[in-house]
Amino acid sequence: MTLSLDDLDPRTPIVVGVGQASERLDDPGYQRRSPVDLAADAAREALADTGADPAKVSAAIDTVAGTRQFENSMPMARAPLGRSDNFPRSVANRVGARPRRAVLEVAGGQSPQHLVNEFAATIAAGEASAVLIFGSEAISTIERFAKADDKPDFAEHVDGDLEDRGYGLRGLVSMHQASHGLTDAPSQYALFDNARRARLKLSRDEYAAAIGALFAPFTRVAAANPHSSAPVERSASELVTPTEANRPIADPYTRYVVAREKVNQGAAVLLTSVAEARRLEIPYERWVFVAGHADLRERNLMDRADLSASPASVLAARHALEVAGVGMDEVATIDLYSCFPAPVFNIADAFGLAADDPRGLTLTGGLPFFGGAGNNYSMHAIAETVQRARKAPGSYGFVGANGGSMSKYSVGVYTTTPSTWTPDRSGALQAEIDAWPAPVEARQADGWATVETYTVKHGRDGKRTGIVIGRLEDDGRRFVARTDDRDAAILDLLTTAERTGERTGESTGERTGESTGESTGERTGERTGERTGEGAGETADEPIGKRVYARSFGFGNRVTVYPSTMDELFPASPTVLRERYEHILVKRDGHLLEVTINRPEARNSLHPMANDELDHAFNAYFADPDLWVAILTGAGDKAFSAGNDLIYSASGKPMWVPKNGFAGLTSRRSMPKPVIAAVNGFAMGGGCEIALACHLVVADETAKFALSEVKVGLIAGAGGVVRLPRTVPVKLANEMILTGRRLTAAEGLAHGLVNRVTDAGKALDGAHELAAEILESSPTSVRISLQVMEETRGIPDVVDAVTHHSPALDDLMISEDAMEGLTAFAQKRKPRWRNR
Template sequence: MTSLDPRTPVVIGVGQSSERLEDPDYRRLSPVELAAAAAREALADTAADPATVTSAIDTVAGVRQFEISIPGAAAPLGLSDNYPRSVAHRIGAAPARAILEVVGGQAPQHLVNEMAATIARGDAQAALVFGSEAISTVQALAGTEDRPDFTEHVGGQLEDRGWGLEGLMSPHLASHGLTDVASQYALFDNARRARLGQSREEYAAGMGALFAPFTDIAAKNPHSAAPVRRSAGELVAVTEKNRLIAEPYPRYVVAREKVNQGAAVLVMSVATARRLGVPQDRWVFLHGHADLRERDVMERADLSRSPAAVMAVEHALEIAGITVADLATLDLYSCFPIAVSNVADGLGIAADDPRGLTLTGGLPFFGGAGNNYSMHAIAETVQRARTSPGTFGLVGANGGSLSKYSVGVYATTPTAWRPDRSAEFQAHIDAWEAPEEARRADGWATIETYTVTYGRDGTRTGVVIGRLETDDRRFVALTHEDDEEMLDLLTADEPIGRRVYVRSFGYGNRVATGEEQLNALFPRREPILRDDYEFVTVRRHGHLLEVTINRPEARNSLTPQANDELDQVFDAYFADPGLWVAILTGAGEHSFSAGNDLKYAASGEPMWVPRNGFAGLTSRRGMTKPVIAAVNGYAMGGGCEIALACHLTVADETAQFALSEVKVGLVAAAGGLVRLPRAVPRKIATEMILTGRRVTAGEALALGLVNRVVPAGTALAGARALAAEILDGSPISVRTSLQVMAETEGIADTVDAIEHPSSALDDLIVSQDAIEGMTAFAQKRRPQWKNR
């Protein structure tokens, strides 16, 4: 002890708190109060004067509750606007620094690792790390008249690190049903089952055997949310109470989030511990530590494993200078079976290892206290280390979708602080080869893994991750809600490796047992104009099509349904040989289009755009017939992107253009970031994109953003006049011109572009219109175009 660097970090206090709704002394504690109770336990656990120890705390770090872990999540009973300092105030601490950590079950161990490193550098002397959840209380009391108010307004510095959700979830995965963690983890467990060559029954028995010992430990833990012993068979037998959540998980093997629990860990330097009189028998050292992150879900080479988690454990053991065999205790994060078996498989630990794989009872039984479960695991590990001096205990903390893994190795044996090489290992992980993803998947494919989620009403939804036969690209797809044939395939025998058919739509990929079945479930719509639409109006006048966005009450902003209608209209326009020019405008006098309907987006309804993009235009290829934007008033955000996607633009004097997405925390991803710098000088485009600055009609004309400016209220008339000039020429010539311009746009060398061979030119020369045009010129008469 005497030879230790005074800055060596040491854990000197741990504490836990809990209450259950059915407890006779249930107190309706808030998350802040639960964390404060755990913090007081940690202070008392130091065996030194609590007030003196409290005064030394210069850093507090809080783990995020579920209510502040998800954008838009509700807090029915209110919450603190500075959770770490609320807890600090409760115990009388006045730290200089307060931290609110990112989302993820890795957070407790990561914070202990980070605070230990901070202390070892001399940048802090004592750090209190804590977390808590009162989900049971919130859900039980939210609708009652005498519900408590947990709202707190606390001043002071706060280092809020944000959600940290990057890479953990994407709109693309969410649009394919992967919005909950159970469905994501089920993909991994099903992939593991197939890799092991086990039947569904064999694998279910293995999950039950893995978790049955956890229930024994939970039953004896006074802080457990569900202290009930269950047999292996009981855990996996599907019953009314133990309903299926997501194949292969019944409810009993899924993390239990309805808890009222808090835990805290106090870390300080050896010098501070000595100064405060903390007895050395309370000291527990962090012998090994590591923090690694797995590749994002769709980038993983093998969906049945997470090698980054195994690497994190191995690296922590390497730093500690021990092996798996030297561990006396283990607590492996257990939100779902795969989280345990992944690490156990990688380290060669048997499911029935006599040491056990949990100290608390695990997340499904002790309780999955939001992001804070592993704080309880650390507390238990520290206490076990003290009762068996010189032994080693390991905590493995998992976050995201087997995404982030933090590890700590604890023992009372004194040791110097050893920095980890996690950054070096992370660089290696980030360099792993990743499968190429097909966001839009079409054709025959093979199932790589899958799950079926179950609603409380018995409804089933199938999710498939597969590989396309043509190029082996990976995709995710959903089943049709009425496709019993595909759902039966996923719930019987072995679907992994089976051949299926997938097709992409604007709202995502859909999968069925074959092409005919998919066609029956999703009939291809004929590109024909309808008589009426809900969100747009159409007017056909000879060879001219006029399309009006008809949502003036919403400034002609677009919902997914409005975008889909426009997509259908333009499908019909480009397919109809009798339509040669189209005009797009907005209803009313004030707005061409305000872009995306942000009120609809904020409602929580699914957001998607057609395959051909915003308004059916911004991602459309092969626009070989002209589309003219008649801009009356505002063309903001997506509205400006629509105008940019059109071949020509006529604006009235009141028109204003802006890529205003930065004003609402978004970007002009529907073509604005690409098209605007190609349409106007780059510095002007950059300014407009970065500031959202509005450009008037006159400025837009000077910049070349629009073709013509007409008097207020005459944008449509001006567009009709421009259309008439186009209609005066050969429609085949117009189409060929647009096609060759598109084909040569990316050719830098001018002569190469001129000499670019195009079949459109060959077709033009032998067309009737080409002959008619030359003949009419020779005969000094107006040509009669046939469009052939």
């Protein structure tokens, strides 16, 4: 609603000041400004930009809000030069403000515009009157001096409360995706651009040309911007042609078209109510209204129906324009968040914006050229938009701010035309988005599949790693997978889709017979990537839609072109005990297998290699008909197992757990033969979870059981939080899980966690005694007893469980062991069991 200035509600929020600051390493007078310094410089500019007395304006500020720097945007991030422990109040102190409220926003490029939207609403509600919003990055300086002898110290302590909203990473960071290489923004965004290219049926060269045409105008804007970190105009061809300086990053991106994080930049925006602006005597010509606004979040990556676009971002843009009462064709200036091409294309596609739109799609020069000032880029876009709006009174400016993996989108529409504050409907729209149908994800992907989208990451050393999101042919479930570094065929498929030897069967790993379609699962047309659904218009070098083969492992999903290649890259280990293992000991004694975790120097804690060996040993045990009982123990007298090797975990080396879980047991679905845990000393964390997964536990009197993960910021995720409440009284389980309380062997016996307690150092002997008792019984009966117990575990009604028919019972009645048992009883002799 358009009003005269006199008709405005006194609480109407307005932007009254904006400021920007920057310095480049090669600038004359370069001062090594800290993030706090740069944000304060921009804040001073914003105060001066009001046209009123800066000291008076500063004294009126009741709220300050800051965006996060990269160095505190992730739990593991570090600040090599130190940082403020209260960034918003550090900046406030620099400009003489004494706010009652200080906010540190969540991470994400949407945060500047989101803060403007949020605090404009706060002012409209009468809960604030003057809010200073700011952010900055000093990554260039930090990287330059991180290891220097004369490095500056950016650490500072500031008293005062701080509303730290945390990282805001829920749904944006996934251990599963990270294990497949989706740890960096270029790889994630490349998935979207490749999916879009396939949807538009463009070749790689055509799409590269489109990216170049999109971003070449951005470089012209950046070249003229005094705050730009890379003020160089480049041609469309130069932007996308790989060179030594413009190396490939993640297909289809080269270095020139991805966000440039090496910047020293700060920006600030000052909001006040109309009443406060009048009291501070801020001239009317400085007032800019937030006429339209919206904040929406896209579904998480694997839950999106279409990976070639972000409809939630488009919905946010449309709604903000609707609130402002204007269309995109009525907007005079546009700044679209441009960390990568995909977010720009996404909005441009929806509104029919051409790369050469005379208004331009950026006011700053964009993140690859102006600079990707971390979470704060859009603060610069807002500052430029406000300045342009003042120069063209009555015009409208559009700012689109993107965060996460095209995940969060905040929009602002700015104008000098007096406008009442209108609440948006983002909450209702978000509920609609959250109800959109989502594909079902296969965490473990096995079988033939088609490529839905992909990228290939390029290392500085020339190493290539392919990442694929695909759909399983059997049930359409979506999965993420990566390639194996040794597999040239799949990398060639993703890079060119016309592999050397494709038509003659000469690709890496192919075997005799594959070229004629004789390998398992091959179909007519597989050799050329033809399949039902591929039709006219597809380009010859298009990997999307091609057929690939997926297989899951403890370390993640892998894709190849052929099953035979998978078999060659990951040959199945024979399910027989090896003569020697590196991290465990195995001892076979008749029908008994003894397995010892042999890492006493690490209290028998487990790292991936030890887990793999235990997994193999138990695979062999369950597959061997002559092994009837297994005992698992730990070397030495200090610990059965201290659980996960935290020192190894903190080393940064690759982490994985076998598909069968910790120690090859905690996630194993079928354990048809008894496993006895002989617990000597500590069974802590994962060690306790191993014991819980075993059928029987013998502990010596020194044993201690605990789920201690909460003490180190983790949870007992290998079954502890599930099995313990089903083993001991729930209240006791709650206490152990929530406090890390240790349970003695005697307490474990009393509460049903332990079967037997022995003297100190005698747990293994006790386990042998228990195993001997089991071995006196029919191994067939023992095995089928375990099977029926497992089958009926989930049946809540006792009678239903008792009357449950198991085919195993029929097998038992015709088994040799059943006949032998009855015969031996009648003949009054000891049975001679055959396990069949």
